Amino acid sequence: MVACKKKDEVAPKTAGKFGLTQMHANQRVRKQVIDGVTYVPYETAKNQRTTEVANFDLGNLKASKSFYFILSNNGDRAITDVTIESNNPQFEIFPKSIDKLAGASEDGIVPLLELGVIHGNRLNGIGFQSLLPMGDNTVEVTIKGKTQGENGEETVELKAEVKLFAQVMDIKLFKANNEVDLNKVSYSMPVVEQLNGLGRIRGYSVGNSIVTIENSGNVNITLEIQPTNTDEGDPIITHTLSVGAKLELGVMSKNKVFALEGGGATTDYKRIAIGDDGKGYFAVSNIF
Structure with missing residues (x-):
C-alpha cells in the first residue's frame, strides 16, 4: 500500500x-x-x-x-x-x-x-x-x-x-622646502569678477623662496597657474600632478592664482576653497 x-x-x-x-x-x-x-x-x-x-x-x-x-x-x-x-x-x-x-x-x-x-x-x-x-x-x-x-x-x-x-584632492605647498600651513592665510585677495562663486580667495606669501607643490591626495590633479590683475598678459600655465608627485615652480613672479581640478573628488574646505565649478582656488604671492 x-x-x-x-x-x-x-x-x-x-x-x-x-x-x-x-x-x-x-x-x-x-x-x-x-x-x-x-x-x-x-x-x-x-x-x-x-x-x-x-x-x-x-x-x-x-x-x-x-x-x-x-x-x-x-x-x-x-x-x-x-x-x-x-x-x-x-x-x-x-x-x-x-x-x-x-x-x-x-x-x-x-x-x-x-x-x-x-x-x-x-x-x-x-x-x-x-x-x-x-x-x-x-x-x-x-x-x-x-x-x-x-x-x-x-x-x-x-x-x-x-x-x-x-577619494580626496589635496596638496602641500612648500617655500624653500618648508611646508606652508594652508590653515594660516597670509592675505585675502578680492576677485573683481567673482571667480566661480568666490568673492575672495585665500592667499599665501612666499617671498622670493623657491615654491614647490606636492599632490598629497589620492587622485590626479590638473593645476592651472593663472595671472591676476598685477601681472596681466602672462599666460595660463597648466600642469598635471600624479598622486605623490612634486612640482618645483621656482620663484613666484608677483601674484598668481592656483586652480586645482581633481576629477570631482572632494577636498578639505578649511584648506582649499572650492568654486562653483568644483575647482579649488588659492593665491600665492611674493609681493604681499
Whole structure:
C-alpha cells in the first residue's frame, strides 16, 4: 500500500530571515511611503544576500552620497522590532527601526534603506561636514529583529560589511622646502569678477623662496597657474600632478592664482576653497 499525502497538508512555516540587496542608481521602481519609511515592490529585491554576513563594495567615492538597499524577509513568518545600526557616524542609516517586516508570502512591499555616506559636504549639499579617511573605508551595518521559530521567539540578525574607497584632492605647498600651513592665510585677495562663486580667495606669501607643490591626495590633479590683475598678459600655465608627485615652480613672479581640478573628488574646505565649478582656488604671492 502506498501512503498518500493529504491534500490539505501544509508545509511548516519557516522563521523570518533577512535578505539584503543593493538598489542601483539607474534602477527605477515604484515607491510608497508608510509611516516615514519608503517601500518598494517585493519583486524588486533580486539576488538577495541571505547569509548571516553580507558584503558590499561601493567602489570609489568622490563626495558625500546616499546608497540604497532593499531589506526583505525571505522566511514565512514576520520579523518584528527591527533595528538597523551603523558602527560609523559618517555612515548614516535610515530608517533606524521598522515595526514589522512581513514574511515573503504575506506582503507585496519591502522597505528601502538609505545609507548616507558623509565625505565632504553635508548630504543636502549645504556646508562642509567632514572627510572620510583617504583610501579604504569599511562600515558594519547590523540589522536585528525578532521572529517565531520552532521553539518560540528567537532573534534574527544580518551583518552587512560595506566598503568603499574615499577619494580626496589635496596638496602641500612648500617655500624653500618648508611646508606652508594652508590653515594660516597670509592675505585675502578680492576677485573683481567673482571667480566661480568666490568673492575672495585665500592667499599665501612666499617671498622670493623657491615654491614647490606636492599632490598629497589620492587622485590626479590638473593645476592651472593663472595671472591676476598685477601681472596681466602672462599666460595660463597648466600642469598635471600624479598622486605623490612634486612640482618645483621656482620663484613666484608677483601674484598668481592656483586652480586645482581633481576629477570631482572632494577636498578639505578649511584648506582649499572650492568654486562653483568644483575647482579649488588659492593665491600665492611674493609681493604681499
